Amino acid sequence: MSSISGLVEDEISSFFESSPPLKNKEEVVAKLNQFIELNSSRQDGFNICLTGEKRRIVCVTSGGTTVPLEQRCVRYIDNFSSGNRGAASTENFVKAGYAVIFLYRRGTCQPYCRSLPDDPFLECFEFPDAKNIRVRESHSEAVKMAVMDQQAAVGEGRLLKLPFSTIYEYLQMLREMATALKDVGPCSMFYLAAAVSDFYVPWNSMTEHKIQSGSGPLDIRLAQVPKMISILRSNWAPKAFCVSFKLETDSKILIEKATKALQKYKVHAVVANELSTRKEEVVVVSSSGNVVVRRDSDKPESIVEDNLIRLIVDRHSTYIKENHT
């Protein structure tokens, strides 16, 4: 188990103390506990389950976090992320028998909705008359998936979707989630695909009103967001299996940075993606070596997450066996 220095711990405490509190905290915590309780009591023999194993629960984080530049926020810094990775991974985790808590940036790609066009209400439907709606043949599979498969996953209590926007919301929700999952132990997983801001303007030093455009340039000083993976691993949910992500635009430094993150945060695997090739391949970096995972290029429907989640689930199975008490 990793331990973190007092300095980092102080930084983290002061981040949370100065954060605007989560508005719907009670509601979030109630939903989480209900979902975890429902799934922990299930033992329904999915093929991945070991004898006597409880249902596995994974928290998938998805999309970018925003950093407000003003307290009454008009401007903010955002991290690019469509949420496709998190959404596709969620579908694959559900298929593999997991219960998924999908912690996603509001407005980003939703599980089972990847195949919808950008403008679904303009393109997918027709009204032959004022009473009847029809799905256009060209989009029938996409709509069926978005409605039937998604509703089935939510209806069976296998998918809980929780939205965030700011870095403050995201990190507070992640903490609540880790706390709520503590008792699930090695059967829980954190799959941290969200693009979390590295820099932010501390709430207390932020201007209340919209920054005025006067004359001349604007200088902004951003502080580093404390890396919460350390405390997630050491304190919040030390027994959970933990996968983090590294995105770079420069392939030359990608594997080196991913390896450093593996060592520094003591996660079980780091998924390394390069911005331009991330839909074709990723590299899973772990203490047992680096594995390149590609999509099956001979199948047009195939996505890299199909093979990625298969590998991650295997690794998680090994981890549960080793940590079974």
Place this chain on the structure above:
Amino acid sequence: MSSISGLVEDEISSFFESSPPLKNKEEVVAKLNQFIELNSSRQDGFNICLTGEKRRIVCVTSGGTTVPLEQRCVRYIDNFSSGNRGAASTENFVKAGYAVIFLYRRGTCQPYCRSLPDDPFLECFEFPDAKNIRVRESHSEAVKMAVMDQQAAVGEGRLLKLPFSTIYEYLQMLREMATALKDVGPCSMFYLAAAVSDFYVPWNSMTEHKIQSGSGPLDIRLAQVPKMISILRSNWAPKAFCVSFKLETDSKILIEKATKALQKYKVHAVVANELSTRKEEVVVVSSSGNVVVRRDSDKPESIVEDNLIRLIVDRHSTYIKENHT
């Protein structure tokens, strides 16, 4: 007619020269010209038309622009804007007989889709069996509007939707639009509801790769985006009726700032909104005085745009009469 200084003109030229060029420029220009040609040749006696008047065409801009912080963009600064104002205004302009070019930020609210829930595919539909889709009673009006009304407007050639993301895309598209609308003269309108960035990082001084989070704070210097409304008014489309927007969080400075903008950019009206009350009321600031426009609070369905667009259309009618050649 307004004129702009050589200094501002130089700033604007250098902004465009250093911008990454619009990727789909030919496609955008072709769509624009086709739409304008179709509507200019119509003279179909909507109640707002004066004798011999051609169909009015309004360009509604909507949503916030992004400012990339890296050339291969991972991080960017964004301006908060749901796009609700632009979407609702578009519906009202179509209803009033206008043809609308809706220049919107990708992912923001679409015309006729305001009443859909956040998660429409999870909430609006059901599949009683694998063949038939049904709209849930609770959302039938919202879905009908999003599909039927939207498709009707697009199908009749009354609505053209064009998306943007960055400030570079937005300003280049606005310039193309103004150029394409030049011949429509006083019957054209610019209704500039988009939240345009005031500050940006000039493309040439931008880092190519993702900014690394090392140790210590990050300092960013942002330059002012040249105000394009001046050149829109003076050079691009000097005969068009022009409405701009001012959003502030501090009500104390709002009207003063709006009045200054009216004088400085010589637009025909400035719609002043305060962030917290913008759905209840706005103030239309013009040389004929300030008018407070409220939603009809006794009708639950009423939105402020119903009354706002009525007023703007009236003002446009007067303008056309005065400038009829």
